Amino acid sequence: MKNQWIEFLYGRVIVKVSGKGLERFLNVLTRDGLHIWNVKRHGTETITFKMRLRDAKNIRIYARKSDCSIRFLQRSGVPFLFKRLLKNSGFMIGAAIFLFIIFFLSNVIWGIEIKGAKPATEYKIRKELDKMGVKIGKVQFFVDNVEGIQRKLTNNIGDLTWVGVELNGTTYHLQVVEKNEPKKQEHLAPQNLIAKKKAIIVKMFIENGQKVVDIHDHVEEGQLLVSGSFGQEGKQELVAANGEVWGETWYKSHVKLPLVTKFHVYTGKEKRKHSILLGKLEIPVWGFGKTEFKEFETEKDVRKIHFLKWELPISYIHKTIREREPFTREYTNEQAEQIALELAKKDIKNDLDEDAIIKDEKILHKVIKNGKVILDIHFKIIENIAVGHPISKETPE
C-alpha cells in the first residue's frame, strides 16, 4: 500500500487462502518481507488478500509448508494488461498500420499546380519534373528540396525567367514567369528616331523614315536622327520611322583589383551526416564522429515530416560537410592589369545591348597602390543609338 501505482505497474493479485493456521501463515509471509495488504476474512477458514505479482510467484513454497491451500482470484496491473494487449494485438497492429498509412500518405506528393504558364511551357515543366522524379504519388523525402527543384527548372527550361516553387502540405505550387518574347510591332504609331547618347554615327540602316543625319556626324543626346514625317510643308505624311543607327559612343570605367586575394576553395572532400531532429534534440542516424576537417562549410537540408496537414516537430536532416581550404591568388602587375581590363569589359557589357561591339579600349590612367591596381579605361563602343520617340499630332516636327 505504500504506493499503489508502483504496485499497479508491477502487477498485483488477489490471493484466497483457506485452511488452518491462517494467522501463522500471514506472519510467516510478512516476516519474509512479502508485501500483503487488504487482508479480509471470509468465514472461519478463508481469507483473501492482495499481494505483488513477484511475491505471488513464491507463495506456493510457503503454502506447502503450512496446511493452507491457495487460489488466485484476480490479477490486475500492467503485466496483465500487457498480456491482454498481446492477446488482442490485432487492434494494436491495426492502429499502428493506420497511423503509418496516414503518415505515409501525408508525405506523398498529391498534386502539382502550375500557375502562370502557357500550356506548352506547362507541358515542358511537367516533363522536366517527371525527369526529376517529382510526380504525383512519390514520397517527398526522395525528391529534391524546393530550392533544388527551382534551380533545376530555371536551368533546364529556357522559356522560364523565374519559377517559384512552394510546397504547401502535399501539393507543389509552381508560380511561373515566362520570358516575354518581344511582341511583334504590328502597327507603330508615328515616331521619330532620336539618339539616346552622344555619339558619332558609323552606320545607318533605315527601313522607314527620312534620315536627318549622316555617317560621321556628331550627334548629341536626344538629337533627331530619323524623321517620321514625309512630304512637303503643309502636306506631311506621318510614319513610324524605323531602323538602326549605329554610333560610336564612349564610356569610361574605373576598376580596382587587389593583387592578392584570399578566398576559400573546396577540396572535394566531404562528409555526409543523417540525423533525426525531435523537437530540439538531434539524434544522429548515420555518419558519426567529428569532422576532421580544419575548415569546412556545412550544408543542411531539413525535411519536415507531416501528419495530415500538420508539420510534426520531427524532421529529417541531411548534412553535407565540405572541406575547404584557404587559397591565395596573386597576380603580377601585368596579369592584374589584364584581368582588370577584362573585368571592366564585362562590366561594360552588362550595361550595353547584346549586339553592341567594343571597338577599342584605352587605358587612361594606371596606378598600383596599396596592393591594388586601379585602372581608368576609356572604351569606344559601337552600338545602336536609335530610340523611338513618338510624334504627337498636334506638333508635327
Place this chain on the structure above:
Amino acid sequence: MAKKWSQRIRNWMANKMDLPQDVMMDLPRITMIGQIHVYIENHRGLLAFTDKELRLLLKKGQLLIKGKSFVIKTILPEEILLEGKIDQVIYITENPGGTK
C-alpha cells in the same frame, strides 16, 4: 535487580532527554483515527484475525481489538494498519508470550 535498574535508567533517559517512550522501551505505538483506523507499530506477530476481532502479540502480553468489518490494510513484520469499525482496544497481560 539489574533488569529493574536498566528499566529505570531507560525510563529516566526517556523522561530527561525527551525521547519517545516507545523507542526507548519497546512498547507498541497505537495510533487511532477515530473509530475507523488503528495503526499499531512494534507488534510481534498476528495471533488471530477475523472480521470482528484482531489479536496481536506484543513484547509483553497481547493486544486485542474488537469491532466490526475488519480489514487489514497493510501488514508488515512490525506494523499493522487495521481498518473497520473499532469498538474496543484491550491489553491482555495475564499470559505473557501468548498462545499460538
